[in-house]
Amino acid sequence: FRLEEMMKMYVELIDGGFITFIENGVVDRVICKYHELCTVVYYNSPPKELRIDCSSYQSQFGTPVSCDGSMLFVSSWEKGLYAYDISSGELLWRLKGARMTQITVYPSYLIVLQSDKAIHKVDLSTGQLLMTIKTGTVLQHFVLVDSLILVDSIRGKLSVVNTESMEIVKQYSQKVFNPCGVYSALIHDAQVCNNQLILCGKEGNHIGFYGSETFRRVI
Numbered sequence: 001f002r003l004e005e006m007m008k009m010y011v012e013l014i015d016g017g018f019i020t021f022i023e024n025g026v027v028d029r030v031i032c033k034y035h036e037l038c039t040v041v042y043y044n045s046p047p048k049e050l051r052i053d054c055s056s057y058q059s060q061f062g063t064p065v066s067c068d069g070s071m072l073f074v075s076s077w078e079k080g081l082y083a084y085d086i087s088s089g090e091l092l093w094r095l096k097g098a099r100m101t102q103i104t105v106y107p108s109y110l111i112v113l114q115s116d117k118a119i120h121k122v123d124l125s126t127g128q129l130l131m132t133i134k135t136g137t138v139l140q141h142f143v144l145v146d147s148l149i150l151v152d153s154i155r156g157k158l159s160v161v162n163t164e165s166m167e168i169v170k171q172y173s174q175k176v177f178n179p180c181g182v183y184s185a186l187i188h189d190a191q192v193c194n195n196q197l198i199l200c201g202k203e204g205n206h207i208g209f210y211g212s213e214t215f216r217r218v219i
Contacts, residue, residue: 011062017054020062026069032058040086042069050089052082064105066124073110075100081112083127093127095120104143104163111149111163113141119151121166131166142190150190150197160197176219178203184212 012019017033031039032054040048050072054063057077065072071092074082081095081103099115109130110122119138121131135154142150147164154161158172177199178185185203192198196218204212 009062009064011059013059018056018059018062020064022065024065024067024069026067027065030063030065030072032063038063038072040065040069040072048086050084050086052084052089061102064103066105067107071124073103073105075103075112077101081110081122081127083124095122095127095129102141104141104149106147106163109163111141113138115139119154119161119166121163133161133166133168140187142187144190144192144197148192152187172197172219177217179217185215 009020009022012021017031020030020032022029026043028041028043031041034055035053037049038052038054052074054074058074061075063072063074065086070086072084072086074084076082077099080097081100083092084090085092097114099117100112101115102113104111109124112120112122114120116136116138118135119133119141120129122128123130133154137153137156138151140152144150144160147162149161149163151159151161153159154168154171156174158177159168160170161167162169182203183205185201187199187201189200190197199217199219200215202212202214
């Protein structure tokens with residue numbers, strides 16, 4: 001697997017919970033039932049059950065696992081970021097801080113979004129905060145290739161960040177991202193193809209996105 005393929009995941013809602021599909025070659029999926037047991041389903045070994053407090057909040061972002069399938073990560077709006085040992089179910093560490101949302105997993109670190117506040121790089125084994133980009137406009141991020149992510153946005157600009165160094169390697173103005181100057185524009189997916197950034201989403205000239213047009217844009 002290429003790194004970006006390993007780290008991408010998606011979430012499916014089920015009755016009373018949700019499933020995070022991992023597909024990283026080690027873990028197939030994580031099944032979370034609200035206020036019940038969480039089951040980690042492996043490709044080549046028996047499933048593991050552990051008790052973590054999941055709600056519909058986590059269903060927005062999923063519950064990713066480490067690349068070797070030994071750790072599970074849970075974000076919380078009120079209490080921060082948690083890391084659990086899947087085999088024992090024990091809490092390994094907790095990073096305090098409100099409004100933790102998306103988690104992207106790399107072999108030795110995590111990239112964690114703190115809504116409207118910052119993008120953090122966190123040591124996977126210890127939970128130590130390694131580096132931070134502070135910004136009051138961050139809403140979401142997307143895995144691109146290798147160590148690159150697309151952040152929407154950093155100080156109002158769509159930005160490509162190298163997660164190894166936490167450096168901003170490229171930024172796009174609103175005019176480039178939103179050439180028609182519409183009132184509302186939301187990215188649903190981002191990817192790199194032939195060294196070009198391709199964005200897909202919805203946009204429109206009214207509050208909210210009901211009835212908005214979909215777009216696919218190369219920038």
